[in-house]
Amino acid sequence: MDFALIITLLTLASGVVWLLDKLWLRRRRQARVEAGQADSDAPSRPVEYATSFFPLLLLVLVFRSFLFEPFKIPSGSMLPTLLIGDFIVVSKYSYGLRLPVLNTKILETGEPERGDVFVFRYPDDPGINYIKRVIGLPGDTVTYRDKMLFVNGEAVEQTIVGPWIGEGVNRNRPGTRPQQRVEQLGEVDHEILIHPGRRAGRAQSWTVPEGHYFAMGDNRDASLDSRAWGFVPEQNLVGKAIRIWMHWDCGRGFCVDFSRIGDRIE
Incomplete structure (x- = not known):
């Protein structure tokens, strides 16, 4: 279900009725009352609903779109930064203001920076939203070798924190022993998960083309990202993830984890 399309169509439809009522329907009702053809100038039920809901729909559309x-x-592709069951807020204006549905940029306000956690429309199916971390900017060369990142030939430093256990739906699967590390990506220190027991695979390098970004999940051995499907086009950007406003996981016993509410996403 494309919520953006639905709310846009509802806003347009109610807006047209609201405008017609302002310019023509209201005068017509008043004229019928004055001519004795009607007892009241009250609008019909559909017109009343449309004119009442239009301001609310417009507010929701503007807030959500801009x-x-x-x-x-x-999913767990961004563990341990983001957990399954997190509800997050995304800043839509961080990477430019775009028209709803059309996704056409109408105002430049900023660009993704290395280390940002961002939401984008999946290049292979734009109807699906993905969330990953910005690893490579246009022109960067990204290498992934032996579970280590190299950006433009420089190793991205990692520091081992210890084993990761997890809770509720985010608890490790039996037999897995992921390791929590802190990675310093430019000016951003963030946590990642590495599964030392899994094969590293062959080393790979990518050069990010202009107008594109290289994205990876923080759960490095369990993330479908740019290593598999390529680069994120600039026109697919949705916004920057900034805060957690709710965490819901009934597998922990008590569904709401109040300790995560309001946490900044780093």
């Missing part, structure tokens, strides 16, 4: 939009984290 300011902030909520998202739910459905």
Whole structure:
């Protein structure tokens, strides 16, 4: 279900009725009352509903399209930064203001920076939203070798924190022993998960073309990202993830984890 399309169509439809009522329908009703053809100038039920809901729909459309939009984290690809069950807020204006549905940029406000956690429309299916971390900017050369990142030939430093256990739906699968590390990506220190027991695979390098970004999940051995499907086009950007506003996981016993509410996403 394309919520952006639905809310846009509802806003347009109610807006047309609201405008018609302002310019023509209201005068017509008043004229019928004055001519004795009607007892009241009250609008019909559909017109009343449309004119009442239009301001609210317009407010929701503007807020969601140009300011902030909520998202739910459905998978563990961004563990340990984001957990399954996190509800996050995404800043829609961080990477430019775009028209709803058309996604056409109308105002430049900024660009992704290395280390940002960002939401984008999946290049192979734009109807699906993905969330990953910006690893490579246009022109960068990104190498992944032996579970280590290299950006433009320089190793991205990692520091081992210890084993990762997890809780509730985010608990490790039996037999797995992921390791939590802190990675310093430019000016951003963030946590990642590495599974030392899994094969590293062959070393790979990518050069990011202009107008594109290289994205990876923080759960490095369990993330479908740019290593598999390529680069994120600039026109697919949705916004920057900034805060967690709710965490819901009934597998922990008590569904709401209040300790994560309001946490900044680094």
